[in-house]
Amino acid sequence: MNTEPNPPEKISRSSLLRNWTSLLGLIIVLASLFSFFLLFLLDSLAHFANPYVGVLTYLVAPAFLGVGLALFILGVLLRRWKIARSVGVAPALQIDLSRPRDRRILGVFLGVAVLFLLFTAMGSYHTYHFTESVEFCGQACHTVMQPELVTYRHSPHARVSCTECHIGPGATWYVRSKLSGTYQVYATVRDKFPRPIPTPIKNLRPAQETCEQCHWPKKFVGNLDRTYAYFLSDETNTLHEIRLLLKVGGGDPTHGPEGGIHWHMNVRNKVEYFAIDAGRQQIPWVRLTDHQGVVTEFRSPGFTNKVDKSDIRVMDCMDCHNRPAHMFEPPNSAVDLAMKLDQIDPALPFIKTNAVFTLTQCYTNETEARQRIATHLANAYTDTPRLRKTIQTVQQIYRDNFFPEMKANWRVYPDNIGHKDWPGCFRCHDGKHTSADGKNMIKANDCNACHLILAQGNGAQIEKLNPAGLKFEHPGEDYDKEFLCNDCHTGGP
Numbered sequence: 001m002n003t004e005p006n007p008p009e010k011i012s013r014s015s016l017l018r019n020w021t022s023l024l025g026l027i028i029v030l031a032s033l034f035s036f037f038l039l040f041l042l043d044s045l046a047h048f049a050n051p052y053v054g055v056l057t058y059l060v061a062p063a064f065l066g067v068g069l070a071l072f073i074l075g076v077l078l079r080r081w082k083i084a085r086s087v088g089v090a091p092a093l094q095i096d097l098s099r100p101r102d103r104r105i106l107g108v109f110l111g112v113a114v115l116f117l118l119f120t121a122m123g124s125y126h127t128y129h130f131t132e133s134v135e136f137c138g139q140a141c142h143t144v145m146q147p148e149l150v151t152y153r154h155s156p157h158a159r160v161s162c163t164e165c166h167i168g169p170g171a172t173w174y175v176r177s178k179l180s181g182t183y184q185v186y187a188t189v190r191d192k193f194p195r196p197i198p199t200p201i202k203n204l205r206p207a208q209e210t211c212e213q214c215h216w217p218k219k220f221v222g223n224l225d226r227t228y229a230y231f232l233s234d235e236t237n238t239l240h241e242i243r244l245l246l247k248v249g250g251g252d253p254t255h256g257p258e259g260g261i262h263w264h265m266n267v268r269n270k271v272e273y274f275a276i277d278a279g280r281q282q283i284p285w286v287r288l289t290d291h292q293g294v295v296t297e298f299r300s301p302g303f304t305n306k307v308d309k310s311d312i313r314v315m316d317c318m319d320c321h322n323r324p325a326h327m328f329e330p331p332n333s334a335v336d337l338a339m340k341l342d343q344i345d346p347a348l349p350f351i352k353t354n355a356v357f358t359l360t361q362c363y364t365n366e367t368e369a370r371q372r373i374a375t376h377l378a379n380a381y382t383d384t385p386r387l388r389k390t391i392q393t394v395q396q397i398y399r400d401n402f403f404p405e406m407k408a409n410w411r412v413y414p415d416n417i418g419h420k421d422w423p424g425c426f427r428c429h430d431g432k433h434t435s436a437d438g439k440n441m442i443k444a445n446d447c448n449a450c451h452l453i454l455a456q457g458n459g460a461q462i463e464k465l466n467p468a469g470l471k472f473e474h475p476g477e478d479y480d481k482e483f484l485c486n487d488c489h490t491g492g493p
């Protein structure tokens with residue numbers, strides 16, 4: 001008599017599947033596949049541009065699929081282990097192709113596997129694209145990225161996707177950014193992110209690999225002619241215009257004379273610097289290596305420290321163009337522009353002062369700001385259609401440039417391109433940096449080194465151009481030339 005109650009080959013393989021864990025796994029797999037296809041269909045047919053549909057389709061559904069599959073396999077393994085313990089022998093898992101049933105099972109299995117791989121490939125491709133999209137970067141974490149998204153939409157780069165500047169081409173930076181991104185998602189969910197988001201971004205990919213993919217650094221720009229319009233804070237909001245010829249030039253002698261502002265682009269010369277503060281606004285040490293290899297160090301008076309190699313940064317595009325996509329307009333310039341465009345009525349007495357004043361009050365959110373701006377201006381002037389337009393414009397300036405929830409506005413995001421409201425160029429060209437043998441850099445008060453003033457003033461004055469450049473006439477009163485512009489000008493009232 002056979003004493004063995006259950007010969008091992010008689011334990012059917014399907015009995016392995018009969019356990020609760022695997023069943024649960026199977027249900028999750030089926031449910032997530034079903035939702036994936038439904039969402040995928042919705043996403044591709046309806047074109048929502050809704051980031052949440054994307055998050056669900058390409059991140060949440062596949063995650064559930066993975067969990068389901070893992071549970072399924074875990075259930076099978078557990079079951080097998082249990083049987084093995086009670087019976088002493090684990091059920092055989094070999095496949096015998098001579099049996100028609102096994103052939104059928106294998107056929108079905110292979111079919112399903114191919115289908116699954118196909119959909120996974122398609123899914124990963126879409127997931128990749130989705131995580132690279134402006135919707136994902138800008139909208140999925142709504143409050144956090146709101147300031148950068150709004151300012152980006154008003155920038156000259158509104159059609160360049162976030163990732164082209166922040167990640168760039170290639171797999172390494174993609175993986176790096178996804179790794180740090182995972183922490184960022186966690187920080188967002190746990191509400192642990194800093195407000196405002198600090199700038200500059202540490203470990204941003206070098207400009208050579210991002211900006212220079214589109215902007216050929218060898219391009220010779222030459223001179224750019226720009227007119228700046230200002231309204232003074234007097235009763236009549238006196239208009240004062242300045243027309244500048246910016247000597248942008250170029251940095252590569254094969255495409256035009258090397259020199260001007262773009263001389264710094266490191267094509268032939270290299271500029272390095274050390275900043276004391278995290279925001280890179282105080283620069284006491286600059287090192288120049290020119291195209292003949294001659295090295296010159298410039299220091300601020302009193303700065304004698306040795307500079308650690310790891311603290312040295314090579315100057316690139318973003319040291320000047322740090323706000324190519326996220327410009328938080330200072331209220332002073334935003335109001336000037338709107339007045340020039342007649343969206344804020346320049347005929348209203350003291351409107352320049354009043355508009356800048358209301359913009360710079362402390363508001364807890366956008367709704368409060370909108371109401372208080374309206375009340376303040378409505379109380380100051382008589383109600384006309386022009387006033388209503390003015391109020392709307394001021395509210396719009398607030399919406400586009402102030403983000404109280406994130407504490408983001410022009411105060412915390414300096415723009416390094418000029419020198420009026422922030423130190424900018426004068427971080428190095430303040431006139432005080434000297435080399436050991438007494439050489440100076442281009443000085444702040446050498447106004448014609450970087451641009452020529454072609455015309456300045458009001459009305460007919462601005463029509464008369466002087467190609468040799470005019471001496472700067474400061475609007476308002478004259479001032480002590482010991483001061484730099486941003487000692488007084490802050491962009492605010």
Ligand code: HEC
Nearest residue numbers: 137138148149152157160161162165199200201322325326
């Ligand atoms: C034209 C290139 C460009 C594009 C496009 C771009 N950025 Fe930026 N972004 C920058 C630069 C440059 C900085 C400043 C980096 C620095 O100073 O280190 C920056 C800074 C930031 C910061 C840090 C806070 C700040 O304002 O300095 C965040 C957050 C950010 N970008 C998010 C985004 C998002 C979201 C998008 C897409 C909606 C986007 N960026 C598109 C170039 C770009």
Ligand code: HEC
Nearest residue numbers: 156157160164165207210211212213214215317318321324
């Ligand atoms: C994917 C391509 C692309 C990338 C990457 C890119 N830009 Fe641009 N940039 C453009 C386009 C397009 C324009 C607008 C049209 C033009 O001026 O030709 C522009 C315009 C500009 C302008 C002129 C803006 C103005 O006010 O007229 C500057 C300055 C600039 N980019 C700097 C940068 C910097 C700095 C970076 C890197 C952080 C960068 N760009 C990255 C495509 C790009």
Ligand code: HEC
Nearest residue numbers: 211212215217221246248261262264265316317320321417
């Ligand atoms: C020393 C500061 C500085 C550096 C470094 C610098 N730029 Fe500029 N760039 C300027 C200034 C100033 C202008 C004039 C226009 C303006 O103010 O936006 C300008 C203008 C531009 C323009 C607009 C040209 C046009 O025809 O309208 C582009 C594009 C540009 N820069 C790209 C770059 C790129 C790319 C790099 C890096 C390879 C770079 N810049 C490095 C200061 C700089």
Ligand code: HEC
Nearest residue numbers: 259260261263273286288320417424425428441442449450
């Ligand atoms: C990190 C320091 C640094 C910053 C910031 C900086 N520069 Fe310079 N710049 C230098 C150095 C170093 C030189 C070479 C010494 C000199 O001629 O002053 C130089 C030279 C120049 C020159 C003469 C180029 C030539 O033809 O020889 C111009 C013009 C100039 N800078 C304009 C600017 C403008 C405009 C800005 C702001 C948008 C700016 N710089 C910001 C470091 C800097």
Ligand code: HEC
Nearest residue numbers: 228242417418419420425429443444445446447449450472
């Ligand atoms: C190191 C180069 C450099 C020097 C020196 C310099 N500037 Fe400028 N300045 C610039 C650049 C670059 C801009 C353009 C900023 C921008 O893109 O709008 C500018 C812009 C300006 C503007 C328009 C500012 C605005 O943002 O509304 C005025 C006015 C001006 N400069 C006056 C002067 C005067 C006056 C002096 C001499 C005391 C001077 N600059 C010296 C580089 C320089």
Ligand code: HEC
Nearest residue numbers: 230231232233234420475476479480483484485487488489
């Ligand atoms: C000692 C303080 C002080 C310094 C330094 C100073 N300004 Fe002014 N600036 C003023 C005052 C005050 C006004 C008048 C403001 C008004 O009526 O709106 C003014 C007005 C202006 C205006 C027109 C109105 C506006 O608000 O933009 C411009 C442009 C200007 N200054 C440019 C410059 C430049 C460029 C420099 C550096 C080369 C400079 N200022 C240095 C105090 C100063």
